[in-house]
Amino acid sequence: xxxxxxxxxxxxxxxxxxxxxxxxxxxxxxxxxxxxxxxxxxxxxxxxxxxxxxxxxxxxxxxxxxxxxxxxxxxxxxxxxxxxxxxxxxxxxxxxxxxxxxxxxxxxxxxxxxxxxxxxxxxxxxxxxxxxxxxxxxxxxxxxxxxxxxxxxxxxxxxxxxxxxxxxxxxxxxxxxxxxxxxxxxxxxxxxxxxxxxxxxxxxxxxxxxxxxxxxxxxxxxxxxxxxxxxxxxxxxxxxxxxxxxxxxxxxxxxxxxxxxxxxxxxxxxxxxxxxxxxxxxxxxxxxxxxxxxxxxxxxxxxxxxxxxxxxxxxxxxxxxxxxxxxxxxxxxxxxxxxxxxxxxxxxxxxxxxxxxxxxxxxxxxxxxxxxxxxxxxx
Ligand code: KG4
Ligand code: ZN
Numbered sequence: 001x002x003x004x005x006x007x008x009x010x011x012x013x014x015x016x017x018x019x020x021x022x023x024x025x026x027x028x029x030x031x032x033x034x035x036x037x038x039x040x041x042x043x044x045x046x047x048x049x050x051x052x053x054x055x056x057x058x059x060x061x062x063x064x065x066x067x068x069x070x071x072x073x074x075x076x077x078x079x080x081x082x083x084x085x086x087x088x089x090x091x092x093x094x095x096x097x098x099x100x101x102x103x104x105x106x107x108x109x110x111x112x113x114x115x116x117x118x119x120x121x122x123x124x125x126x127x128x129x130x131x132x133x134x135x136x137x138x139x140x141x142x143x144x145x146x147x148x149x150x151x152x153x154x155x156x157x158x159x160x161x162x163x164x165x166x167x168x169x170x171x172x173x174x175x176x177x178x179x180x181x182x183x184x185x186x187x188x189x190x191x192x193x194x195x196x197x198x199x200x201x202x203x204x205x206x207x208x209x210x211x212x213x214x215x216x217x218x219x220x221x222x223x224x225x226x227x228x229x230x231x232x233x234x235x236x237x238x239x240x241x242x243x244x245x246x247x248x249x250x251x252x253x254x255x256x257x258x259x260x261x262x263x264x265x266x267x268x269x270x271x272x273x274x275x276x277x278x279x280x281x282x283x284x285x286x287x288x289x290x291x292x293x294x295x296x297x298x299x300x301x302x303x304x305x306x307x308x309x310x311x312x313x314x315x316x317x318x319x320x321x322x323x324x325x326x327x328x329x330x331x332x333x334x335x336x337x338x339x340x341x342x343x344x345x346x347x348x349x350x351x352x353x354x355x356x357x358x359x360x361x362x363x364x365x366x367x368x369x370x371x372x373x374x375x376x377x378x379x
Contacts, residue, residue: 008355009035011082011107012348013068015100016092016120017146018042018051019341020063024075024082025348030129030136032352036074037345038067039338049186050176057095064103071344079111086351089117089361090371091147097367105363116354117361118347119374121148124308125160126353127346128335135306135333140297142289142321145309145342146172146187151231151292153300153379157353161379163296164231167218171285171311174235178242178281182274183267192278193314199279200272212276214241214284219291225299231292235285242281249273286317290324297330305332312340 009026019042024035042059045051072078087104089097101117108115124143128135137159141152149171151164169177172189179188184195217234224230246266250258253269266274297305305325311317312334322332339345 008083008352009077009081010084010086010348010351010355011068011072011077011079012086012118012344012351013064013100013104014088014120014123014342014344014347015060015064015096016088017096017342018045018056018059019343020060020067021342021344022064022068022071023344023348024071024077025345025352027352029356030133032130032349034130034345034348035077036071037338037343038071038074039343040067046186049180051093053093053095056093057099060096060099064099068103068107079107079113082111082113084108084114084116084351084355084360085111086116086118086347086355087365088120088123088347089365090119090368092120092367092369094367094369101365101367105365109363114355114360115363115365116351116359117365118350118354119371120342120347121150121373122350122375123346125152125154125306126157126349127308127339127343128306128333130339130345130349131335132333134304134331138300138302139304139306139333140293140300140302140330141306141308142293142312143308144171144289144311144317146170146176148309149233149235149289150373151233151296152373153296153302154306155377158357158375159377160373160375161300161377162373163379164233164292167229167232167234168236169234169239171233171235171289172309174239174281174285175311177239178278181239181242181246181266182269182278183265187310189311189314192282193316195271195275196279196282196316198271199275212280214238214245214280216284216288216291219288225295231296233288233292238281238284242277245277245280249277282314282316286314286320289317290320293321294324294328297325298328303330305330307332307334308340308346310341313337
């Protein structure tokens with residue numbers, strides 16, 4: 001039977017960063033069923049406060065076979081039941097990607113199956129549709145992860161208008177760096193969100209508290225769609241603003257000498273002060289992302305906004321986006337944390353679309369640290 005008359009079953013691998021993941025998915029068009037998803041997170045990087053590339057590659061190397069075996073077992077499938085082996089081949093840590101790409105190609109070759117390389121960010125675009133049947137094009141997408149911040153108008157699957165991106169730090173990266181400044185563990189996003197929620201209100205801050213409001217980066221009322229920063233974001237200045245506020249707090253408590261020749265950390269600052277800083281940082285970042293996304297949705301008259309990437313776990317962002325979207329009649333769809341952060345289910349879903357388009361990769365498929373999103377159209 002041809003792939004057109006029965007559902008296609010995809011086995012997908014994802015090893016672009018610090019999760020080793022495999023999934024089995026079958027379906028046709030937008031009717032896709034996730035049959036299994038295994039995600040092994042590499043906790044070892046917490047010790048180092050960030051992902052150590054060689055350690056990530058080696059951890060993928062030990063985990064990849066058992067993770068794939070478990071995904072097939074959970075789906076009650078064998079390689080013989082699979083139509084295509086999909087694997088993330090860009091963007092990401094090259095050494096980490098190479099493990100998945102090599103393993104995926106070997107599997108496909110030994111089983112006589114086609115292999116299909118998938119762009120990691122196209123995976124994030126598809127993730128929410130696995131849980132929300134309405135999260136399908138046309139929609140405005142905001143992808144916010146540790147390595148990328150992309151604002152995309154999705155006219156159809158495979159037709160993407162890249163409207164905006166970060167000029168420097170990604171949203172997740174900004175969270176992780178601010179977490180480090182405040183003495184919070186890696187990955188910092190959830191810790192900063194939790195700490196921000198505990199911030200005292202203005203009346204309780206007392207004298208000498210840091211300013212509660214940081215400037216909104218690249219957000220000005222006089223911007224117009226013709227300006228090249230109308231949709232772009234930038235978070236490195238915001239991070240520096242947090243650093244300066246931390247330094248001011250440390251100086252006020254310990255004297256100027258405390259700043260000499262040391263890496264300044266806010267780890268020892270009182271909790272209400274750290275919480276106030278976390279809240280001010282998050283308010284600025286969230287408002288910027290919400291306004292830029294609203295600009296895109298209003299300009300292209302989209303009724304749906306789809307969030308993706310690890311920062312889409314942030315409930316403050318999701319709630320603020322939903323409230324802003326409601327003002328112009330749009331609905332916001334966010335994935336659950338398991339599908340927001342890196343996983344192979346989203347890679348399988350993107351692969352199903354590409355496979356049905358007739359795409360296949362050669363066995364020479366390579367891995368790349370960066371690569372433009374496929375399907376870009378001019379705007
Ligand atoms: O998409 P992802 O799992 O990996 C990449 O492709 O980068 O995103 C990881 C990022 C990290 O920077 C992490 O701090 C952030 O997502 N993150 C959050 C939250 N949960 C995870 N950021 C803000 N608030 C959260 N609740
Ligand atoms: Zn990701």
